[in-house]
Amino acid sequence: MSIVRRLSLLPVILLLLTLGCGEQSEEEGKEKPHVRGMITDFEEKRGQVLIENKEDGGVESGPIWISLNTDAELIIEGEIVNVSLDETLVGRRAEVWIGRFIKQSYPPQTKAVKMVIH
Secondary structure (H helix, E strand, O other), X not given: OOHHHHHHHHHHHHHHHHHHHHHHHHHHHOOOOOEEEEEEEEEOOXXXXXXXXXXXXXXXXXXXXXXXXXXEEEXXXXXXXXXXXXXXXXXXXXXXXXXXXXXXXXXXXEEEEEEEEO
């Protein structure tokens, strides 16, 4: 294959890569929650809720302490709210999208970038 022919394929390859990345971004917005389960406790001092994490199919993967990231989105019953976590959330179901880090403690602890309370 000549060098001119190879170079003519370069824009096509770059276009395909760009389109593939665009589709991935849309899928990330529809990503499943990382944590899903019932809120069983509230720690006022740290502003954390304890969630009994259940994976798809109802398999328990253990409790996890969740606090809100400074720019986290909190949605309660379909409405975006600007309140902190409190004891009134105990007993409610939650879906949580987390950041990058989980502290290796027991139970583990992490910060939510988005939390939906039902």
